[in-house]
Amino acid sequence: MDERDLLAERFEGHRARLRAVAYRMLGSPSEADDAVQEAWLRLGRSGEGGVENLGGWLTTVVSRVCLDMLRSRASRRESSLDGIPGEASGARVPDPIVGSPDGMDPEQEALLADSVGLALLVVLETLSPVERLAFVLHDMFAVPFDEIAPVVGRTPAAARQLASRARRRVRGTTTAPDADLGRQREVVDAFLAAARGGGFETLLAVLAPEVVLRADYGAAGESKLVRGARAVAGQALTFSRLGGPALLARPALVNGAVGQVVFRDGRPFAVMGFTVATGKIVEIDILADPERLNRLDLQVVLGD
Numbered sequence: 001m002d003e004r005d006l007l008a009e010r011f012e013g014h015r016a017r018l019r020a021v022a023y024r025m026l027g028s029p030s031e032a033d034d035a036v037q038e039a040w041l042r043l044g045r046s047g048e049g050g051v052e053n054l055g056g057w058l059t060t061v062v063s064r065v066c067l068d069m070l071r072s073r074a075s076r077r078e079s080s081l082d083g084i085p086g087e088a089s090g091a092r093v094p095d096p097i098v099g100s101p102d103g104m105d106p107e108q109e110a111l112l113a114d115s116v117g118l119a120l121l122v123v124l125e126t127l128s129p130v131e132r133l134a135f136v137l138h139d140m141f142a143v144p145f146d147e148i149a150p151v152v153g154r155t156p157a158a159a160r161q162l163a164s165r166a167r168r169r170v171r172g173t174t175t176a177p178d179a180d181l182g183r184q185r186e187v188v189d190a191f192l193a194a195a196r197g198g199g200f201e202t203l204l205a206v207l208a209p210e211v212v213l214r215a216d217y218g219a220a221g222e223s224k225l226v227r228g229a230r231a232v233a234g235q236a237l238t239f240s241r242l243g244g245p246a247l248l249a250r251p252a253l254v255n256g257a258v259g260q261v262v263f264r265d266g267r268p269f270a271v272m273g274f275t276v277a278t279g280k281i282v283e284i285d286i287l288a289d290p291e292r293l294n295r296l297d298l299q300v301v302l303g304d
Helices: 003-026 029-046 054-080 106-111 118-125 129-141 145-152 156-173 181-197 200-206 229-246
Strands: 207-216 224-227 247-254 257-264 267-277 280-287
Touching: 003 029, 003 054, 003 129, 029 054, 054 129, 054 145, 118 129, 118 156, 118 267, 118 280, 129 145, 129 156, 145 156, 181 200, 181 229, 181 247, 181 257, 181 267, 181 280, 200 207, 200 229, 207 229, 224 229, 247 267
Parallel strands: 207 280
Antiparallel strands: 207 224, 247 257, 257 267, 267 280
């Protein structure tokens, strides 16, 4: 085995952790893979000489790549929303990890360790790039602040403050979901049946009073952020009426929680993720951006 093969073997030993860091940073499996690939290319160019802690070095490189990607994304989003009032930016839904309703495969489970559900990723989307990096690296991967500081261009004390601000935001806006998938399915199935049957009061019975619905259409249409049980129930009934028989819904696990993948005329139409807490739906996150849907592997839910 030559030096290049040895380097590749050592890199592969760190790939799973690097993908997990990048997914939490970017909220996109495909972009996470791009960031990890860029780290491999940089390692190949620089070699391992002088690197005492390869895992730490690679984590730093991936973090810098992700930070650049987040800053670029934020710049594009600000440009696209110029002059548009309201909460359109708050309706962004991260790219989910979609698995069979029977369970996630081991690689997906590794990527979603620490219960990285859509609800948490949505909150991370609201943080600034440097806040997100500090929180992800320190709180999720125990990276010390003196190693985070050079990545964000701050002192260790300032990096600590970034993570602290992010932590307060996360704790104040996330709800711990019910762990029982069977119970989640009962609640979601009741919601979907009521939406199909036009049962407004039945919908209200399974929605938390302060439920939030986000629908991200990307460039294909105006995204929506809907709050409150009555408003969300109305949206669900409208969606069900407009869809008609052309829509084919299949159960799935979406970031480890109960969800649905919807197809129209054989093409992916939407991925729906549900957050169920204390027997009520507290969040519904819908990704309906055709460009991003096409990057997801959704065939697993069709049983092909």
